[in-house]
Amino acid sequence: MTAAAEKTDLLAIAREQVLERGVGLSQQQVVEVLRLGDDRLEELLGLAHEVRMRWCGPEVEVEGIVSLKTGGCPEDCHFCSQSGRFPTPVRSAWLDIPGLVLAARQTKATGATEFCIVAAVRGPDKRLLEQVRQGIKVIRDDGNDIQIACSLGMLTQEQVDELVEMGVHRYNHNLETARSHFPNVVTTHEWEERWETLQMVRAAGMEVCSGGIIGMGESIEQRAEFAVQLAELEPDEVPMNFLIPNPGTPYENYPIVEGSEALRTVAAFRLAMPRTMLRFAGGRELTLGDLGAEQGMLGGINAIIVGNYLTNLGRPASQDLEMLAELKMPIKALNETL
Numbered sequence: 011m012t013a014a015a016e017k018t019d020l021l022a023i024a025r026e027q028v029l030e031r032g033v034g035l036s037q038q039q040v041v042e043v044l045r046l047g048d049d050r051l052e053e054l055l056g057l058a059h060e061v062r063m064r065w066c067g068p069e070v071e072v073e074g075i076v077s078l079k080t081g082g083c084p085e086d087c088h089f090c091s092q093s094g095r096f097p098t099p100v101r102s103a104w105l106d107i108p109g110l111v112l113a114a115r116q117t118k119a120t121g122a123t124e125f126c127i128v129a130a131v132r133g134p135d136k137r138l139l140e141q142v143r144q145g146i147k148v149i150r151d152d153g154n155d156i157q158i159a160c161s162l163g164m165l166t167q168e169q170v171d172e173l174v175e176m177g178v179h180r181y182n183h184n185l186e187t188a189r190s191h192f193p194n195v196v197t198t199h200e201w202e203e204r205w206e207t208l209q210m211v212r213a214a215g216m217e218v219c220s221g222g223i224i225g226m227g228e229s230i231e232q233r234a235e236f237a238v239q240l241a242e243l244e245p246d247e248v249p250m251n252f253l254i255p256n257p258g259t260p261y262e263n264y265p266i267v268e269g270s271e272a273l274r275t276v277a278a279f280r281l282a283m284p285r286t287m288l289r290f291a292g293g294r295e296l297t298l299g300d301l302g303a304e305q306g307m308l309g310g311i312n313a314i315i316v317g318n319y320l321t322n323l324g325r326p327a328s329q330d331l332e333m334l335a336e337l338k339m340p341i342k343a344l345n346e347t348l
Contacts, residue, residue: 021050021057024281029061034241034282040234043278048270055309058277062310065284069342070334071247071313073124073159073289074117074327078105078145079138083130085198087186089223091256092130098258110145111152118156120316120327121341125149126159126182132199133163139172146176159219164203170210180217180246183207188236191228208243217246221291224275225253225267233275237282247313248286250276252293272297273309280310289313303330307337 020042027033035043046054082094082102091098105113110127117125127145129138139162146158160173161182173181185204186192192201204220212218220243222236240248252267267275272294280288288311294303307314314334316327334341 020046021053025057028281028284029057029064032065032284034238034284035278037234037238040237040278040282041231043281044230044233044274046274051270051274054277055273055305058280058310059308061280061284062288062312066287066312068340069312070307070339071124071287071289071342072120072122072330072334073126073313073315074113074120074122075126075128075161075315076105076110076113076117077128077130078110078141079103079129079131080105081130083132085132085196087196088260089186089195089226089253089256090130091259093259096258096260098256104141107141107145107148111148111154114149114154114156114158115152118154121331122316123157123342124159124180125156126161126180128161128182129163131163133165134169138162139169142173143176146178150177159217161219164199164207165210167210170207170214170216174214174216178216180219181208181211182219182247182249183211184222184249184251185220185236185240185243186222187226187228188232189239190235191226191232195226205243208245212244218243219247219249220245221247221249221251221289223251223253223293224272225264225293225297226261227264234278237279240279241283241286244286246287247289248279248283249289249291249315250279250294250311251291252297254293254296267293267297269298273305276306277310287313289315291315304333304337307333307339 080103081092081100083092086093086095091100114125157179159180160178183204187195189201208218208220252272253264255262255264290311314330316330
């Protein structure tokens with residue numbers, strides 16, 4: 011490539027802007043990345059991996075998740091099989107404290123450093139918060155020092171303070187999609203309510219985890235909008251999910267995101283957020299398969315959820331750990347994160 015061509019080539023510009031200076035791409039630049047042809051995908055993934063290594067390092071954070079309260083959610087998130095508004099196969103259920111402790115123990119055994127307690131609710135009531143409190147206490151009494159995260163919906167300031175007092179390390183609350191597209195995905199609450207919860211979480215000193223789902227009918231422009239809105243939030247972690255068309259939901263007939271499109275999106279998000287932990291989450295097996303997962307780990311991803319995803323099956327944790335070993339990617343050590 012000539013010097014003149016480099017001045018106008020998007021990936022050459024991104025190399026200087028993101029890799030060398032650590033400045034994330036603008037919304038229009040993300041749009042241009044998302045429009046790159048498959049003939050440049052390998053080059054794009056290579057650059058995203060370089061950015062990840064330069065600004066985040068080689069370590070991979072491994073996390074497990076468990077559902078404390080499943081199903082029966084009053085919200086109408088159109089992708090979610092746990093909504094009580096849709097005729098899905100999922101039924102309401104609670105996990106007892108011994109089950110929660112066992113799940114934490116099993117997660118720690120995989121080498122994971124993060125264990126996330128999830129509940130399908132608009133926001134936690136007193137009963138749920140008390141169960142979380144008891145669960146965390148028994149996990150600690152069990153001698154388990156794994157970091158504990160929670161995902162319990164929208165919070166009040168009082169609830170944020172309670173979680174901090176319990177010792178919750180990180181809070182997950184996904185923005186799900188671009189602000190402009192959100193009313194097409196959820197009608198029972200607003201995007202701004204999620205944003206406000208995340209702002210309170212950060213101000214209280216917990217780490218912020220927020221991402222979303224790719225493939226919910228958003229345009230390329232809205233996908234780019236979402237990337238820069240997340241960058242503005244400055245989350246510690248961004249889970250990258252790909253739509254699983256769950257039976258009974260309004261999205262049950264939506265197409266699965268193509269593998270090359272998913273990889274291009276991951277790389278674009280990495281170039282928009284060079285210093286953020288990007289985590290492979292739900293739908294990656296369906297969208298990418300085994301080979302694609304490896305490509306994603308070499309294309310900007312530096313964290314991974316092992317095992318199952320709430321109501322959807324993942325692949326065995328051993329497969330992901332073997333993949334990381336083959337790629338010579340070290341797992342982030344627990345004692346370095348406490």
